[in-house]
Amino acid sequence: MRDQWAEKLLAGDRLALARAITWVENEDERGLSLLQEVFPHTGKAWVIGLTGAPGAGKSTLLLRLAEAFSKEDLKVGVVAVDPSSPFTGGALLGDRVRWQRRIAGDIFFRSLASRGRLGGLSRAAYDAIRLMDAAGRQVILVETVGVGQAEVDIMHAAHTVVVVLAPGLGDDIQANKAGIAEIGDIFVVHKADREGASDTARDMRMALGLSPEARGRREGYTPPEEGGPAWFPPVFLVSSLSGKERGLETLMTGLYQHRRYLEARGLFGERVTEEDRRRMEEVLSEEALRWVMERAKEDGTLEEVLEALKRKDVDPRTAARRILGGIGEEKRVP
Amino acid sequence: MGLMKKTSSSEKPASPIRVVVAKPGLDSHDRGAKILARALRDAGMEVIYTGLHRTPEEVVRTVVEEDAEALCISLLSGAHTALVPRVMALLKEAGMEDTVVFLGGTIPEEDVPAMKAAGVAGVYGPGSDLKVITADLQAKVERVRAKA
Numbered sequence: 001m002r003d004q005w006a007e008k009l010l011a012g013d014r015l016a017l018a019r020a021i022t023w024v025e026n027e028d029e030r031g032l033s034l035l036q037e038v039f040p041h042t043g044k045a046w047v048i049g050l051t052g053a054p055g056a057g058k059s060t061l062l063l064r065l066a067e068a069f070s071k072e073d074l075k076v077g078v079v080a081v082d083p084s085s086p087f088t089g090g091a092l093l094g095d096r097v098r099w100q101r102r103i104a105g106d107i108f109f110r111s112l113a114s115r116g117r118l119g120g121l122s123r124a125a126y127d128a129i130r131l132m133d134a135a136g137r138q139v140i141l142v143e144t145v146g147v148g149q150a151e152v153d154i155m156h157a158a159h160t161v162v163v164v165l166a167p168g169l170g171d172d173i174q175a176n177k178a179g180i181a182e183i184g185d186i187f188v189v190h191k192a193d194r195e196g197a198s199d200t201a202r203d204m205r206m207a208l209g210l211s212p213e214a215r216g217r218r219e220g221y222t223p224p225e226e227g228g229p230a231w232f233p234p235v236f237l238v239s240s241l242s243g244k245e246r247g248l249e250t251l252m253t254g255l256y257q258h259r260r261y262l263e264a265r266g267l268f269g270e271r272v273t274e275e276d277r278r279r280m281e282e283v284l285s286e287e288a289l290r291w292v293m294e295r296a297k298e299d300g301t302l303e304e305v306l307e308a309l310k311r312k313d314v315d316p317r318t319a320a321r322r323i324l325g326g327i328g329e330e331k332r333v334p
Numbered sequence: 335m336g337l338m339k340k341t342s343s344s345e346k347p348a349s350p351i352r353v354v355v356a357k358p359g360l361d362s363h364d365r366g367a368k369i370l371a372r373a374l375r376d377a378g379m380e381v382i383y384t385g386l387h388r389t390p391e392e393v394v395r396t397v398v399e400e401d402a403e404a405l406c407i408s409l410l411s412g413a414h415t416a417l418v419p420r421v422m423a424l425l426k427e428a429g430m431e432d433t434v435v436f437l438g439g440t441i442p443e444e445d446v447p448a449m450k451a452a453g454v455a456g457v458y459g460p461g462s463d464l465k466v467i468t469a470d471l472q473a474k475v476e477r478v479r480a481k482a
Contacts, residue, residue, distance in 0.1 A: 015429050018401040026349040089350050090375035096396060097385035109399050113350070113380045 005030070006037040009135050012075070014108060017135040021110055024131065025124035035127055038134035043272050045077070045133035046259060049158030050143045051183070056166040057190040059098040060240045062143050068252055069139045070105025077108045077137030079128050081144040084113040095143065108137060126157060126279050155183050156278055159271050160258045162186045162251075165204060167196035181207050184233050185258050188251060192237035193244045204235045231261045296323045351379040351475050353404040356393045357386045358421065361411035366438065366460075370406060373464040377472070390417055394424040397433055403475050404434040406467075414441055414449065422453045432482075434474045436467065 008016035023031025048065070050058050059080070066076045080095035091113035099109075110132075112124055125142060132140050144154050155161055163184035187208070189201045234254050238247035262268040296302035305322050308314045314322065355371045357364050364386055371381045382400045384393060397405050405425075407418065418437060425433055437449055438458040446457050455474050458467055 014395075014398055018399050022352075022401040084350075084380075085375070088376055088378040090378045091350075091380045092371060092375045093380060093382045093400075097383055099385065109396075111380075111382050111400060115350075 003034065003037055005034055009034065009038055009131065010041060012136045017108065017131060018110070020131050021112075021124065021128045024127035025112065025115070031127070035131060039130065041134040042130045043133065043269065045129070045137055045140045046160070046268075047129055047133075047140045047142060047158045048255065049154035049161045050141060050164055051145075051154050051161065052164030052190075053166070054145055056164040057240060058143050058145075058164045059095045061162075061164055061188065061190055061238065062095070062141055063098055064240055064248055065252075065255075066107050066109075066141055067105060068248060069141075070107055074138045075106045075108075075136055077129075077132035077135075077140040078110065079125055079132070079140065079142045080109070080111045081114055081125055081142070082111065083145065084115050089115070108132065108135075125153075126275070129157060152183075156275050159262055159268060160185045160255060162188055162255075164188050164190050165200055166191045167194050167200045180204075181233075185231070186251070186254050187233055187235040188238050188247075189235060190238050190240065192239040192247060193241045197237055201235045201237055208233055208235070231258065292323065351404060351472065352382065352400060352402045353379050353406060353471065354382045354384060354393070354397050354400060354402040355406045355408065356384045356388055356396065357408055358388045358390055358393050358417050359409060359411045359413045360387060361409065361413075362386055363410050364408065366410075367406075367408040370408070370438065370464065370467065373468055374406075374471070377468045379471075390420040390424055393421055394428055394430070397425065397430055398428050402433065403478065404436070404471055406436045406438060406471075409437065409439040409441070412440070414439070415445060418449055418454060419452045432478050434471065434478060436471060438462065438467075 005016050005020065009020055020031055020034050022028075024035060025031075050062055050065075052058050062078065062080070066078055070076045080093065082091055082093045082095065084091040093111035093113060095111055096109065110128060112128060115123060125144075129140055129142065142154060142158060161184050163180060163186070165187060167189065181204075187204050189197050189204065191197065236247055236251045236254060238251055239245055240248075259268070262271070293302065296305070301323055305314065305319045308322075309316065309319045353374055355367050355374070357367050367383065371383050374381045382396065382402065384396055388396075393405070393407070396402075405421075407414075407421065409417065414437065422435065425431055425435070431453075434455050435453060436456045436458065437454045439460075441449065441457050441459060449457055456467075456470055
Protein backbone atom coordinates (compact mmCIF):
# COMPACT_ATOMS: atom_id res chain seq x y z
CA MET A 1 0.00 0.00 0.00
CA ARG A 2 1.27 3.40 -0.85
CA ASP A 3 2.01 5.75 1.98
CA GLN A 4 -0.95 8.08 2.57
CA TRP A 5 1.31 11.15 2.51
CA ALA A 6 2.60 10.11 -0.92
CA GLU A 7 -0.96 9.56 -2.07
CA LYS A 8 -1.98 13.02 -0.90
CA LEU A 9 1.09 14.67 -2.34
CA LEU A 10 0.56 13.12 -5.76
CA ALA A 11 -3.04 14.32 -5.63
CA GLY A 12 -1.67 17.85 -5.19
CA ASP A 13 -2.64 18.34 -1.54
CA ARG A 14 -1.08 21.58 -0.26
CA LEU A 15 -0.52 20.46 3.29
CA ALA A 16 1.12 17.20 2.18
CA LEU A 17 3.42 19.09 -0.17
CA ALA A 18 4.29 21.66 2.51
CA ARG A 19 4.99 18.97 5.10
CA ALA A 20 7.09 16.94 2.65
CA ILE A 21 9.27 19.97 1.95
CA THR A 22 9.75 20.51 5.69
CA TRP A 23 10.79 16.90 6.10
CA VAL A 24 13.37 16.93 3.34
CA GLU A 25 14.65 20.25 4.58
CA ASN A 26 15.15 18.79 8.06
CA GLU A 27 16.63 15.60 6.58
CA ASP A 28 13.82 13.71 8.26
CA GLU A 29 13.68 10.08 7.11
CA ARG A 30 9.97 10.42 6.35
CA GLY A 31 10.80 13.05 3.74
CA LEU A 32 13.56 10.99 2.18
CA SER A 33 11.36 7.92 1.74
CA LEU A 34 8.49 10.08 0.51
CA LEU A 35 10.73 11.64 -2.15
CA GLN A 36 11.85 8.18 -3.22
CA GLU A 37 8.23 7.07 -3.48
CA VAL A 38 7.02 9.97 -5.61
CA PHE A 39 10.19 10.32 -7.65
CA PRO A 40 8.87 8.37 -10.68
CA HIS A 41 6.30 11.15 -11.05
CA THR A 42 8.92 13.88 -11.47
CA GLY A 43 10.50 15.31 -14.58
CA LYS A 44 7.44 16.98 -16.04
CA ALA A 45 7.67 20.47 -14.56
CA TRP A 46 9.34 23.38 -16.30
CA VAL A 47 11.80 24.88 -13.83
CA ILE A 48 12.57 28.55 -14.33
CA GLY A 49 15.29 30.18 -12.23
CA LEU A 50 15.44 33.88 -11.46
CA THR A 51 18.66 35.37 -10.25
CA GLY A 52 20.28 38.78 -10.05
CA ALA A 53 21.62 41.39 -7.69
CA PRO A 54 19.61 42.42 -4.62
CA GLY A 55 17.29 45.28 -5.47
CA ALA A 56 16.82 44.39 -9.13
CA GLY A 57 13.19 43.50 -8.42
CA LYS A 58 13.34 39.72 -8.63
CA SER A 59 10.54 39.08 -6.14
CA THR A 60 8.20 41.46 -7.91
CA LEU A 61 8.97 40.02 -11.32
CA LEU A 62 8.63 36.51 -9.92
CA LEU A 63 5.10 37.18 -8.73
CA ARG A 64 4.13 38.77 -12.03
CA LEU A 65 5.39 35.69 -13.87
CA ALA A 66 3.63 33.38 -11.42
CA GLU A 67 0.43 35.26 -12.07
CA ALA A 68 0.92 35.23 -15.83
CA PHE A 69 1.48 31.46 -15.89
CA SER A 70 -1.45 30.78 -13.59
CA LYS A 71 -3.66 32.85 -15.91
CA GLU A 72 -2.86 30.25 -18.54
CA ASP A 73 -4.37 27.66 -16.21
CA LEU A 74 -1.00 26.26 -15.25
CA LYS A 75 -0.30 25.15 -11.70
CA VAL A 76 2.58 27.24 -10.46
CA GLY A 77 5.10 26.48 -7.75
CA VAL A 78 7.44 29.09 -6.27
CA VAL A 79 10.63 28.39 -4.33
CA ALA A 80 12.11 31.60 -2.89
CA VAL A 81 15.50 31.20 -1.27
CA ASP A 82 16.93 33.74 1.16
CA PRO A 83 20.17 33.52 3.13
CA SER A 84 20.41 32.18 6.68
CA SER A 85 22.51 34.11 9.15
CA PRO A 86 25.81 32.26 9.59
CA PHE A 87 25.80 33.33 13.25
CA THR A 88 22.35 32.47 14.54
CA GLY A 89 20.99 30.23 11.78
CA GLY A 90 17.97 32.53 11.63
CA ALA A 91 16.58 34.00 8.43
CA LEU A 92 14.13 36.63 7.35
CA LEU A 93 12.14 35.29 4.42
CA GLY A 94 10.47 38.32 2.95
CA ASP A 95 9.55 37.48 -0.62
CA ARG A 96 5.87 37.21 0.15
CA VAL A 97 5.82 40.88 1.05
CA ARG A 98 5.86 41.71 -2.67
CA TRP A 99 2.55 39.90 -2.97
CA GLN A 100 0.70 43.14 -2.45
CA ARG A 101 -2.01 42.84 -5.01
CA ARG A 102 -4.63 40.18 -4.91
CA ILE A 103 -3.11 37.53 -7.08
CA ALA A 104 -5.56 35.00 -8.31
CA GLY A 105 -4.61 31.60 -9.58
CA ASP A 106 -3.19 28.36 -8.34
CA ILE A 107 0.19 29.27 -6.90
CA PHE A 108 2.03 27.32 -4.21
CA PHE A 109 4.64 29.54 -2.62
CA ARG A 110 7.40 28.26 -0.38
CA SER A 111 10.21 30.30 1.19
CA LEU A 112 13.42 28.48 2.05
CA ALA A 113 16.41 29.62 4.07
CA SER A 114 19.80 28.69 2.66
CA ARG A 115 20.71 26.92 5.94
CA GLY A 116 24.45 26.99 5.97
CA ARG A 117 24.93 26.67 2.27
CA LEU A 118 26.63 30.05 2.18
CA GLY A 119 25.60 32.14 -0.79
CA GLY A 120 24.21 29.08 -2.51
CA LEU A 121 20.88 27.62 -3.32
CA SER A 122 19.37 25.96 -0.30
CA ARG A 123 20.23 22.29 -0.01
CA ALA A 124 16.52 21.61 0.19
CA ALA A 125 15.71 23.60 -2.96
CA TYR A 126 16.49 20.66 -5.21
CA ASP A 127 14.22 18.35 -3.23
CA ALA A 128 11.50 21.03 -2.97
CA ILE A 129 11.53 21.40 -6.77
CA ARG A 130 11.17 17.64 -7.29
CA LEU A 131 8.38 17.40 -4.69
CA MET A 132 6.45 20.27 -6.29
CA ASP A 133 6.91 18.57 -9.64
CA ALA A 134 5.47 15.31 -8.27
CA ALA A 135 2.58 17.26 -6.72
CA GLY A 136 1.60 18.44 -10.19
CA ARG A 137 3.10 21.92 -10.26
CA GLN A 138 3.65 22.51 -13.98
CA VAL A 139 5.84 25.57 -13.82
CA ILE A 140 8.24 26.04 -10.92
CA LEU A 141 9.83 29.42 -10.40
CA VAL A 142 12.97 29.44 -8.26
CA GLU A 143 14.31 32.71 -6.96
CA THR A 144 17.68 33.26 -5.38
CA VAL A 145 19.91 36.19 -4.56
CA GLY A 146 22.50 36.08 -7.27
CA VAL A 147 25.79 35.98 -5.49
CA GLY A 148 28.52 33.54 -6.39
CA GLN A 149 27.55 29.94 -5.83
CA ALA A 150 23.81 30.57 -6.05
CA GLU A 151 24.13 31.56 -9.70
CA VAL A 152 25.94 28.37 -10.55
CA ASP A 153 23.51 26.26 -8.53
CA ILE A 154 20.48 27.80 -10.17
CA MET A 155 21.97 27.33 -13.60
CA HIS A 156 22.06 23.60 -12.98
CA ALA A 157 18.71 23.36 -11.21
CA ALA A 158 16.65 25.23 -13.81
CA HIS A 159 15.68 24.57 -17.41
CA THR A 160 15.57 28.27 -18.11
CA VAL A 161 17.56 30.87 -16.22
CA VAL A 162 16.40 34.48 -16.18
CA VAL A 163 19.01 36.98 -15.03
CA VAL A 164 17.35 40.11 -13.70
CA LEU A 165 19.28 43.35 -14.06
CA ALA A 166 18.33 46.91 -13.26
CA PRO A 167 19.64 50.25 -14.49
CA GLY A 168 22.05 52.04 -12.22
CA LEU A 169 23.54 48.95 -10.64
CA GLY A 170 26.73 48.97 -12.66
CA ASP A 171 28.29 49.96 -15.93
CA ASP A 172 29.22 47.93 -18.99
CA ILE A 173 32.17 46.43 -17.13
CA GLN A 174 29.74 44.73 -14.78
CA ALA A 175 27.92 43.24 -17.74
CA ASN A 176 31.20 41.86 -19.04
CA LYS A 177 32.25 40.27 -15.78
CA ALA A 178 32.57 36.53 -15.74
CA GLY A 179 29.48 34.83 -14.51
CA ILE A 180 26.73 37.09 -15.76
CA ALA A 181 26.66 36.31 -19.47
CA GLU A 182 27.40 32.63 -18.95
CA ILE A 183 24.45 31.94 -16.70
CA GLY A 184 21.37 33.44 -18.29
CA ASP A 185 19.18 32.01 -21.01
CA ILE A 186 17.19 35.20 -20.89
CA PHE A 187 18.14 38.62 -19.58
CA VAL A 188 15.69 41.13 -18.19
CA VAL A 189 16.47 44.76 -17.61
CA HIS A 190 13.86 45.39 -14.98
CA LYS A 191 12.66 48.83 -13.84
CA ALA A 192 12.66 49.82 -17.50
CA ASP A 193 10.68 52.92 -16.53
CA ARG A 194 13.91 54.30 -15.09
CA GLU A 195 16.53 56.34 -16.79
CA GLY A 196 19.43 54.37 -18.21
CA ALA A 197 17.48 51.16 -18.77
CA SER A 198 18.13 51.07 -22.49
CA ASP A 199 21.83 51.73 -21.86
CA THR A 200 21.94 48.76 -19.51
CA ALA A 201 20.19 46.61 -22.12
CA ARG A 202 22.65 47.74 -24.80
CA ASP A 203 25.66 46.99 -22.57
CA MET A 204 24.27 43.54 -21.80
CA ARG A 205 23.62 42.77 -25.47
CA MET A 206 27.13 43.82 -26.29
CA ALA A 207 28.58 41.70 -23.50
CA LEU A 208 26.60 38.70 -24.73
CA GLY A 209 27.80 39.26 -28.26
CA LEU A 210 31.38 39.20 -27.06
CA SER A 211 30.95 36.16 -24.91
CA PRO A 212 31.67 32.83 -26.58
CA GLU A 213 30.54 31.20 -23.36
CA ALA A 214 26.99 32.57 -23.45
CA ARG A 215 24.70 29.72 -22.52
CA GLY A 216 23.08 28.93 -25.86
CA ARG A 217 26.38 29.10 -27.67
CA ARG A 218 28.07 26.74 -25.31
CA GLU A 219 25.47 24.12 -26.17
CA GLY A 220 26.27 24.33 -29.84
CA TYR A 221 24.80 27.61 -30.90
CA THR A 222 24.50 27.83 -34.63
CA PRO A 223 23.77 31.22 -36.13
CA PRO A 224 20.27 31.43 -37.67
CA GLU A 225 21.73 31.99 -41.14
CA GLU A 226 23.40 28.59 -40.94
CA GLY A 227 20.13 26.84 -40.23
CA GLY A 228 20.26 24.80 -37.04
CA PRO A 229 17.99 25.27 -34.04
CA ALA A 230 19.70 28.05 -32.15
CA TRP A 231 19.39 29.95 -28.97
CA PHE A 232 21.00 33.23 -28.28
CA PRO A 233 20.09 34.88 -24.97
CA PRO A 234 17.72 37.78 -25.60
CA VAL A 235 17.62 40.93 -23.49
CA PHE A 236 14.16 42.25 -22.59
CA LEU A 237 13.13 45.55 -21.05
CA VAL A 238 10.44 45.05 -18.41
CA SER A 239 8.75 47.44 -16.02
CA SER A 240 6.56 46.34 -13.14
CA LEU A 241 5.85 49.86 -11.89
CA SER A 242 2.16 50.24 -11.28
CA GLY A 243 0.63 52.15 -14.19
CA LYS A 244 3.80 51.84 -16.26
CA GLU A 245 3.88 48.10 -16.70
CA ARG A 246 5.49 46.93 -19.89
CA GLY A 247 7.39 44.06 -21.41
CA LEU A 248 5.89 41.15 -19.49
CA GLU A 249 4.17 39.65 -22.53
CA THR A 250 7.36 39.83 -24.56
CA LEU A 251 9.19 38.13 -21.72
CA MET A 252 6.57 35.37 -21.56
CA THR A 253 6.93 34.84 -25.32
CA GLY A 254 10.69 34.64 -24.86
CA LEU A 255 10.31 32.07 -22.09
CA TYR A 256 8.10 29.86 -24.24
CA GLN A 257 10.55 30.20 -27.13
CA HIS A 258 13.31 28.98 -24.87
CA ARG A 259 11.22 26.04 -23.76
CA ARG A 260 10.55 25.10 -27.38
CA TYR A 261 14.26 25.38 -28.11
CA LEU A 262 15.07 23.01 -25.22
CA GLU A 263 12.47 20.52 -26.37
CA ALA A 264 13.56 20.68 -29.99
CA ARG A 265 17.12 19.85 -28.97
CA GLY A 266 16.18 17.21 -26.44
CA LEU A 267 17.64 19.35 -23.67
CA PHE A 268 14.51 19.52 -21.55
CA GLY A 269 14.88 16.02 -20.16
CA GLU A 270 18.66 16.13 -20.32
CA ARG A 271 18.86 19.05 -17.92
CA VAL A 272 16.73 17.20 -15.38
CA THR A 273 18.84 14.05 -15.64
CA GLU A 274 22.02 16.07 -15.32
CA GLU A 275 20.72 17.80 -12.19
CA ASP A 276 19.62 14.50 -10.65
CA ARG A 277 23.12 13.19 -11.23
CA ARG A 278 24.68 16.27 -9.63
CA ARG A 279 22.41 15.86 -6.65
CA MET A 280 23.45 12.23 -6.33
CA GLU A 281 27.11 13.20 -6.37
CA GLU A 282 26.48 15.91 -3.80
CA VAL A 283 24.81 13.48 -1.42
CA LEU A 284 27.52 10.93 -2.11
CA SER A 285 30.28 13.36 -1.20
CA GLU A 286 28.50 14.33 2.01
CA GLU A 287 27.87 10.74 3.03
CA ALA A 288 31.32 9.60 1.99
CA LEU A 289 32.89 12.35 4.07
CA ARG A 290 30.82 11.32 7.08
CA TRP A 291 31.75 7.67 6.56
CA VAL A 292 35.46 8.39 6.25
CA MET A 293 35.49 10.70 9.27
CA GLU A 294 33.68 8.19 11.44
CA ARG A 295 36.15 5.46 10.61
CA ALA A 296 39.18 7.72 11.04
CA LYS A 297 37.80 8.73 14.43
CA GLU A 298 37.21 5.13 15.48
CA ASP A 299 40.71 3.83 14.73
CA GLY A 300 42.46 6.95 16.00
CA THR A 301 43.85 8.02 12.63
CA LEU A 302 41.96 11.31 12.79
CA GLU A 303 43.50 12.33 16.10
CA GLU A 304 46.97 11.30 14.94
CA VAL A 305 46.72 13.21 11.69
CA LEU A 306 45.28 16.31 13.37
CA GLU A 307 48.22 16.31 15.76
CA ALA A 308 50.65 16.05 12.86
CA LEU A 309 48.82 18.89 11.14
CA LYS A 310 49.13 21.03 14.25
CA ARG A 311 52.89 20.32 14.46
CA LYS A 312 53.04 21.25 10.77
CA ASP A 313 54.52 17.83 9.98
CA VAL A 314 51.96 17.42 7.22
CA ASP A 315 50.07 19.83 5.01
CA PRO A 316 46.26 19.54 4.78
CA ARG A 317 46.33 17.62 1.50
CA THR A 318 48.78 15.04 2.80
CA ALA A 319 46.75 14.82 6.01
CA ALA A 320 43.60 14.07 4.02
CA ARG A 321 45.38 11.39 2.01
CA ARG A 322 46.78 9.85 5.15
CA ILE A 323 43.24 9.58 6.56
CA LEU A 324 42.05 7.92 3.37
CA GLY A 325 45.09 5.64 3.37
CA GLY A 326 44.42 4.64 6.96
CA ILE A 327 41.04 3.21 6.05
CA GLY A 328 42.48 0.43 3.98
CA GLU A 329 45.28 -0.15 1.54
CA GLU A 330 42.93 -0.67 -1.36
CA LYS A 331 41.43 2.78 -0.79
CA ARG A 332 44.76 4.59 -0.88
CA VAL A 333 44.68 7.57 -3.17
CA PRO A 334 47.30 7.24 -5.90
CA MET B 335 25.56 25.86 11.13
CA GLY B 336 27.98 25.03 13.91
CA LEU B 337 26.53 27.75 16.08
CA MET B 338 22.98 26.56 15.82
CA LYS B 339 21.36 25.11 18.88
CA LYS B 340 21.85 21.41 19.37
CA THR B 341 19.33 19.11 20.90
CA SER B 342 20.57 17.21 23.89
CA SER B 343 19.25 13.84 22.74
CA SER B 344 20.84 13.52 19.30
CA GLU B 345 23.77 14.83 17.32
CA LYS B 346 21.58 16.32 14.65
CA PRO B 347 20.98 20.02 15.30
CA ALA B 348 17.35 20.92 16.00
CA SER B 349 15.78 22.38 12.90
CA PRO B 350 15.09 26.11 13.13
CA ILE B 351 11.59 27.14 14.15
CA ARG B 352 9.62 28.42 11.17
CA VAL B 353 7.32 31.27 12.12
CA VAL B 354 4.95 33.46 10.12
CA VAL B 355 4.60 37.09 11.19
CA ALA B 356 1.30 38.35 9.81
CA LYS B 357 -0.50 41.64 9.44
CA PRO B 358 -4.12 40.80 8.68
CA GLY B 359 -6.73 43.50 8.25
CA LEU B 360 -6.53 47.10 7.30
CA ASP B 361 -4.05 48.83 9.58
CA SER B 362 -0.82 49.91 7.96
CA HIS B 363 1.53 50.08 10.91
CA ASP B 364 4.01 47.27 10.68
CA ARG B 365 6.94 48.67 12.60
CA GLY B 366 6.15 46.41 15.53
CA ALA B 367 5.78 43.39 13.27
CA LYS B 368 9.10 44.13 11.59
CA ILE B 369 10.92 44.60 14.90
CA LEU B 370 9.48 41.30 16.13
CA ALA B 371 10.45 39.56 12.88
CA ARG B 372 14.00 40.78 13.33
CA ALA B 373 14.14 39.66 16.97
CA LEU B 374 12.87 36.18 16.09
CA ARG B 375 15.39 35.95 13.28
CA ASP B 376 18.19 36.92 15.66
CA ALA B 377 16.99 34.15 17.97
CA GLY B 378 17.73 31.67 15.16
CA MET B 379 14.25 31.28 13.72
CA GLU B 380 13.22 31.33 10.07
CA VAL B 381 10.74 34.16 9.85
CA ILE B 382 8.29 34.57 7.01
CA TYR B 383 6.78 38.03 6.92
CA THR B 384 3.50 38.38 5.04
CA GLY B 385 3.44 42.12 4.45
CA LEU B 386 0.42 44.33 5.04
CA HIS B 387 -3.32 43.95 4.53
CA ARG B 388 -3.69 40.18 4.40
CA THR B 389 -7.01 38.43 4.65
CA PRO B 390 -7.37 35.62 7.22
CA GLU B 391 -7.47 33.21 4.24
CA GLU B 392 -4.15 34.50 2.94
CA VAL B 393 -2.56 34.30 6.38
CA VAL B 394 -3.63 30.70 6.84
CA ARG B 395 -2.58 29.74 3.34
CA THR B 396 0.84 31.18 4.13
CA VAL B 397 1.03 29.13 7.34
CA VAL B 398 0.10 25.98 5.38
CA GLU B 399 2.46 26.45 2.43
CA GLU B 400 5.35 27.52 4.64
CA ASP B 401 4.48 24.70 7.07
CA ALA B 402 5.06 27.12 9.94
CA GLU B 403 4.99 25.94 13.54
CA ALA B 404 4.07 29.35 14.86
CA LEU B 405 2.07 32.38 13.79
CA CYS B 406 2.46 35.85 15.25
CA ILE B 407 -0.43 38.14 14.40
CA SER B 408 0.03 41.87 14.77
CA LEU B 409 -3.12 43.96 14.94
CA LEU B 410 -3.55 47.62 15.72
CA SER B 411 -6.91 48.14 14.09
CA GLY B 412 -9.18 46.79 16.82
CA ALA B 413 -10.44 44.14 14.45
CA HIS B 414 -8.96 41.26 16.47
CA THR B 415 -12.38 40.16 17.76
CA ALA B 416 -13.42 39.47 14.18
CA LEU B 417 -10.14 38.44 12.55
CA VAL B 418 -8.53 36.22 15.17
CA PRO B 419 -11.39 33.70 15.58
CA ARG B 420 -11.60 33.53 11.79
CA VAL B 421 -7.88 32.74 11.53
CA MET B 422 -8.17 30.10 14.25
CA ALA B 423 -11.13 28.44 12.51
CA LEU B 424 -9.32 28.40 9.17
CA LEU B 425 -6.18 26.93 10.75
CA LYS B 426 -8.23 24.09 12.16
CA GLU B 427 -9.95 23.54 8.84
CA ALA B 428 -6.55 23.35 7.13
CA GLY B 429 -5.29 20.74 9.58
CA MET B 430 -2.86 23.22 11.18
CA GLU B 431 -4.46 23.36 14.63
CA ASP B 432 -1.09 22.63 16.29
CA THR B 433 0.24 26.02 15.19
CA VAL B 434 1.31 28.15 18.17
CA VAL B 435 -0.53 31.47 17.72
CA PHE B 436 0.64 34.67 19.40
CA LEU B 437 -1.19 37.96 19.19
CA GLY B 438 0.39 41.38 19.54
CA GLY B 439 -0.59 45.02 19.18
CA THR B 440 -3.34 47.02 20.78
CA ILE B 441 -5.49 44.37 22.40
CA PRO B 442 -7.62 45.71 25.28
CA GLU B 443 -7.24 43.83 28.56
CA GLU B 444 -10.91 42.80 28.57
CA ASP B 445 -10.54 41.04 25.19
CA VAL B 446 -7.65 38.85 26.28
CA PRO B 447 -9.75 36.03 27.81
CA ALA B 448 -11.80 35.78 24.60
CA MET B 449 -8.64 35.63 22.51
CA LYS B 450 -7.20 32.89 24.69
CA ALA B 451 -10.49 31.02 24.55
CA ALA B 452 -10.24 31.18 20.75
CA GLY B 453 -6.93 29.34 21.03
CA VAL B 454 -4.36 32.13 21.12
CA ALA B 455 -1.36 30.95 23.15
CA GLY B 456 -0.09 34.37 24.16
CA VAL B 457 -1.13 38.03 23.96
CA TYR B 458 1.51 40.76 24.02
CA GLY B 459 0.67 44.44 24.23
CA PRO B 460 2.78 47.49 23.46
CA GLY B 461 6.06 47.63 25.34
CA SER B 462 6.35 43.85 25.67
CA ASP B 463 9.89 42.58 26.08
CA LEU B 464 11.06 40.95 22.84
CA LYS B 465 13.19 38.51 24.82
CA VAL B 466 10.12 37.34 26.71
CA ILE B 467 8.09 36.87 23.51
CA THR B 468 10.95 34.97 21.87
CA ALA B 469 11.51 32.71 24.88
CA ASP B 470 7.76 32.01 25.26
CA LEU B 471 7.46 31.16 21.59
CA GLN B 472 10.45 28.84 21.73
CA ALA B 473 9.10 27.05 24.80
CA LYS B 474 5.63 26.61 23.32
CA VAL B 475 6.91 25.30 19.99
CA GLU B 476 9.23 22.90 21.77
CA ARG B 477 6.28 21.57 23.73
CA VAL B 478 4.36 20.93 20.49
CA ARG B 479 7.43 19.25 18.98
CA ALA B 480 7.81 16.99 22.00
CA LYS B 481 4.19 15.90 21.66
CA ALA B 482 4.56 15.01 17.99
